[in-house]
Amino acid sequence: MSLLTVWPDTDAGTVELRTEDPQEITDVLKQFGVSFSRWELRELPERPSSEEVLEAYRAEVDEVIEREGYIKVDAAVMAPSQDPQWPAQAKAAREKFLSEHTHDDDEDRFFARGAGVFYLHIGDRVYAMLCEAGDLLSVPANTTHWFDMGTEPDFVAIRFFHDDDGWVGAFLNTDTAEKFPTFDELMASR
Template identity: 60%
Template sequence: MTLLTVWNDNDPSTPELQTRDFDTIHDVLAGLGARFSRWELKELPENATQEQVLELYRAEIDAVNAEHGYTLVDVVTIEREDTEEYRAQADAARQKFLNEHQHDDDEDRFFASGSGVFYLHVGGKVHAVFCEAGDLLSVPKDTTHWFDMGTNPEYVSVRFFHDDDGWVGNFTGSDVSSRFATYDELASVSA
């Protein structure tokens, strides 16, 4: 189940809020300009292709595109494997998103399976949103944040963009992300 943890950005040891309540999560994130909702999950075929995932969620994707003007939608799939190649690729992918950054576009993600944590750094607070299958989160443009998929990631995520450039991060150079609970630590709370 989704977990929201909020800390003062100077005190990563003591959460000010930790909740799984949908309405509280929705309202706290709305106060930051972030959208949070849940979609009904649909069964993914084994080794689902991008086209299969997009077709399964066509109605929901079309509604988001119509409301928010997205023009590019894609799917990122990370399948867990017990190989050195997987571990190297997973670690490289994790490191790409683990440092604080922002975008010139909203960052919308729907988790069709698996999980990941978005950390929004706003107004002197860090809001960690442990997203699970069925969650849709929109991080507003220019919001400083980072993403942790954990040390052993596995997920299928639908991404939405306003232009064909896709994911472009503007990194802040801050080390704030290194001071807060990781995906793996929050997963143990979420279990």
């Protein structure tokens, strides 16, 4: 189940809100222009291609494209592998997103499988949104955030973009992300 946790940005030891209630999550996040919703899950192959994921969710994807004007959509598939390169690849993928950054584009992600945490640093609070299968999170452009997929990434996520460049982050050179519970810690606390 989805989980929203809120802390002051100076004190990760003080939880101000922890909720799994979808309506409460929606209400809290919409104050900041962040939208949260859920889609019905579809059956996917064990290791789906981007095309298979997009086809399974074609109606929902088309509706988001039409409403938001996205021109590029893909599916990111991260799954543990027996490949000896997997641990290094997983570590590099995770580290890419672990620092605070912004984007000139909205960041819309739908989790078709697995989970990940978006940490939104808004004002003097950090909002950790643990997204799981079925969750669609839409983070407005220029929102300071970071993302943690965990030390053993295992997810399928549909990504939406307004331009062909795809994911482009502007990193902020802060240590805020290092002060808050990781994906693995949040999952273990449930």
